[in-house]
Amino acid sequence: MEGNSYHFYELERVVKGVLRQGLKELYDLNLAEGEITLETPPQPEFGDLSTPLPLRLAKVLRRPPLEIAGQLRDFLSGRELPYLREFTVTAPGYVNLWLDIQALTRSVFDEIAVEKDKYGEVKVGKGKKVVIEHTNINPNKAAHIGHLRNSCLGDTLARLKRRAGYEVEVQNYIDDTGVAVADIVVGLQELKREPAPNERFDYFCWDLYTEVNQKYEEDASLKEKQREVLRLIEEGNNPTAELAKDVARRIVECHLNTMWRLGIYYNLLTWESDIIRLGFWRHAFELLKEKGHLVHEEEGENAGCWVVKLGDVPEFQNLENPDKVLVRSNGTATYTAKDIAYQLWKFGVLGKDFFYDRYCLQPNGTVLWTSTSEGTKMDRFGRAQQVINVIDLRQKYLQDVLRFSLIKLGFEEQGKNSIHFGYEVVALSPATARELGVPVEDEGEKGMYAMSGRKGIGVKADDLVERVIERATEEVAKRHPEMSPEEHKKLGQDIAVGAVRYYMERFNISNVLVFDFNEALNLQGNTGPYLQYAYARAANILGRVDREVLEDIDLRTVSVPSDITAEEKKLIRAIAELPAATERAAENLAPSAFAEYAYNLATSFMNFYETSPVLSAPPARMRFRVALVMSFKQAMANALATLGIPALPRM
RNA sequence: GCGCCCGUAGCUCAGUGGAUAGAGCACCAGACUCCGGAUCUGGGUGCGGGGGUUCGAUUCCCUCCGGGCGCACCA
Numbered sequence: 067m068e069g070n071s072y073h074f075y076e077l078e079r080v081v082k083g084v085l086r087q088g089l090k091e092l093y094d095l096n097l098a099e100g101e102i103t104l105e106t107p108p109q110p111e112f113g114d115l116s117t118p119l120p121l122r123l124a125k126v127l128r129r130p131p132l133e134i135a136g137q138l139r140d141f142l143s144g145r146e147l148p149y150l151r152e153f154t155v156t157a158p159g160y161v162n163l164w165l166d167i168q169a170l171t172r173s174v175f176d177e178i179a180v181e182k183d184k185y186g187e188v189k190v191g192k193g194k195k196v197v198i199e200h201t202n203i204n205p206n207k208a209a210h211i212g213h214l215r216n217s218c219l220g221d222t223l224a225r226l227k228r229r230a231g232y233e234v235e236v237q238n239y240i241d242d243t244g245v246a247v248a249d250i251v252v253g254l255q256e257l258k259r260e261p262a263p264n265e266r267f268d269y270f271c272w273d274l275y276t277e278v279n280q281k282y283e284e285d286a287s288l289k290e291k292q293r294e295v296l297r298l299i300e301e302g303n304n305p306t307a308e309l310a311k312d313v314a315r316r317i318v319e320c321h322l323n324t325m326w327r328l329g330i331y332y333n334l335l336t337w338e339s340d341i342i343r344l345g346f347w348r349h350a351f352e353l354l355k356e357k358g359h360l361v362h363e364e365e366g367e368n369a370g371c372w373v374v375k376l377g378d379v380p381e382f383q384n385l386e387n388p389d390k391v392l393v394r395s396n397g398t399a400t401y402t403a404k405d406i407a408y409q410l411w412k413f414g415v416l417g418k419d420f421f422y423d424r425y426c427l428q429p430n431g432t433v434l435w436t437s438t439s440e441g442t443k444m445d446r447f448g449r450a451q452q453v454i455n456v457i458d459l460r461q462k463y464l465q466d467v468l469r470f471s472l473i474k475l476g477f478e479e480q481g482k483n484s485i486h487f488g489y490e491v492v493a494l495s496p497a498t499a500r501e502l503g504v505p506v507e508d509e510g511e512k513g514m515y516a517m518s519g520r521k522g523i524g525v526k527a528d529d530l531v532e533r534v535i536e537r538a539t540e541e542v543a544k545r546h547p548e549m550s551p552e553e554h555k556k557l558g559q560d561i562a563v564g565a566v567r568y569y570m571e572r573f574n575i576s577n578v579l580v581f582d583f584n585e586a587l588n589l590q591g592n593t594g595p596y597l598q599y600a601y602a603r604a605a606n607i608l609g610r611v612d613r614e615v616l617e618d619i620d621l622r623t624v625s626v627p628s629d630i631t632a633e634e635k636k637l638i639r640a641i642a643e644l645p646a647a648t649e650r651a652a653e654n655l656a657p658s659a660f661a662e663y664a665y666n667l668a669t670s671f672m673n674f675y676e677t678s679p680v681l682s683a684p685p686a687r688m689r690f691r692v693a694l695v696m697s698f699k700q701a702m703a704n705a706l707a708t709l710g711i712p713a714l715p716r717m
Numbered sequence: 718g719c720g721c722c723c724g725u726a727g728c729u730c731a732g733u734g735g736a737u738a739g740a741g742c743a744c745c746a747g748a749c750u751c752c753g754g755a756u757c758u759g760g761g762u763g764c765g766g767g768g769g770u771u772c773g774a775u776u777c778c779c780u781c782c783g784g785g786c787g788c789a790c791c792a
Contacts (some may be wrong), residue, residue, distance in 0.1 A: 102740095103734085103735085104779070105735080107736070108735095108736060108738095109736075109737085112736070116735095118734090118735050118736085118773090121735070121772065121773075122734090122735090122772085122773095124772070125771095125772070130738095131772085156736080157736095158736085158772085160735085160736075173746080204725090204792095222767070241792075243792095244792055245791085245792065246792085267726095368790075370790090371790060375747075381720085381721095382720095382788095384718095384719050384720070385720085385788070386718095386719085386788090387789095390789095391762075391789080391790050392721085392790095393790085394790040395790060396790075398790085400789085400790065400791085400792090401791070401792050404792095420778070426746095459721080459722070459786070459787085460786060460787065461787090462721065462722090462786085462787070463720085463721085463788060464787095473777080488722095490722075490723085490785085490786090491785090491786085492725060493785090495729090513784090514784090514785085516785090538755095543753070545755080561755090572730085572731095573729090573730070573731095574725075574730080574731085576722060576723090577722090577723065577730080578784095578785070578786095579721075580729075582728095584742085585728095585729065588741090588742070589743090589755055590742085590755055590756090591740085591741040591742060591755090592729095592730085592740065592741040592742085593732095593741085593755085595755055596756090598755085599753090599755050599756075600756095602753080602755090603752080603756085606752065606753065607752050610752060610754095611736055611752095652743095658731090659731095662731065662732095662740095665740085667739095669736085669740090671759095672757070673757080675746090675752080675757085676756070676757045676758085677757090679751065679752070680752060681751095681752050682751070682752075695752095716753095716792090717755075
């Protein structure tokens, strides 16, 4: 960093700025920053960075692309640009930039020496608080792999945002008063089912939920019971409501245990029952009436209702009835109404707050708080500048209604900062569906089969984790006969966390994740354990360096050779890109992009490892490579931490 | 009916206007008595079809085909 006025990760921004200035000075042309493209060329002979700008501007400037390229090259050459050493031109009209790899290496070494586990953090989010709501599983049965996608994505998003400088508060909303819990209560009361002696409560409820839903089809009186139970739950202060609360609490405990083992933690549980009891909606209703945008319909199909008018929102224009009912003609509030109240609370503009209590101490040492209906006031929760709701894409319409309703009701700022992180659902591959006993049409390998909580079709999150642990533990035992079974199991668990989380995080969120046991259980190739293995290999090398030599190598002073190899260079660049990758993934809400970066980083190291002996290299080279391995190990550790994957010195 | 998403190699996926479209899995063949083979190297006439915009399209627009999802005074 010394001597350089900016960090390497800002290089792109700086170069774009210079190019922009060049266009202005040379041709009196004003381009927006977004219109200036900078990319990594496909071939090494085209430099380390390049821009096709001359091609694009040839027409408008009425000059040959190569002439423009030449002038831009000259303009760049006349500038003081650290990290760059040369600028060239390639037909049909590219400007190619060449990195000063020594300067870059120095800068990376220095930065890592100073920042250590903070290397890769950036400051874009500084001073901004973001509330991320994820998990949100109905507290009535075991979590399945669809919920796992939600929690893993949400957790990685939280980690990314934190490393991008945001203050992050993770909330887990518990719908303890809905039909889902009521169904279990019906099962317990009417069907008199009880868990077997050693049966997990969430697994027991998984089957019970299926059974109850099956019985609804045959027995109309049971459906009556469900309505009665729902009424009693809403009323409160009766044995049925107590039972419902007890079911919800016990299931939440199961869910938390499932998530904790994957390194997923929360700051606050918010309970639907508290929102109801504290009258969040009543409060919001008064607030919205005051603002004057709520409409009481006197006629038409919504006569007698309070509605929000969404007809002039493009997204809803083609709907037969774009208005959203918030209060029914019978005076009760709709789900959307409660959601609006809750969302306003997250932004701290509801004018009403929960009471709070400690819920428990989580295994990572942080306190999990819970909302309550009475007790202690605290003024630290909510009050966010940005709210991200991690919910699957089937709820897109509802989330759009929520966002536009806020805007139309006079909370424009809050509406615009309400983000639906919508991901596609998890479905089952034909092979996995077959394995679970789901009727599969033919022998084909294409296609997917939907999971269904009501029908009991799905892979339980813990079943998946257990199977991966078993597989990983076997592998560890094979490789390390000298270790104890306990050590095998411990490593197997950490590797399983890596495998499961990476599998849940690596895919683009707008694609349905077609879950397949064979793929999820794979520990080779583009998987979490591959990333972990790269880290372990680095740790192994450092462990074999002579102690005195190791202590003598200082990242800040180690000399950087002038003849850096292709593999060394690729690794250095990959390490240098961590801050930019973090920023990009955090700002674009793209955990999968970060997963891909991490895979690239690991691959760069693997290639370096295969081609570049460290311990047996000549002394100067050895010292440089040790420094490089140290840097990689730190960068990889930070990338793994961002993905919530354990970094293992041995595996 | 209206709207949204997806369609890239046998399979699972990267690639949000640029140079020869990339990975993993599966399959075949290889890797020095070298720091760990959970690794690496090699093996491939693939962007659903058709129009358009552009110097340039897997990427943007239109249309068709195929697959998924959503459009409550339900939660």
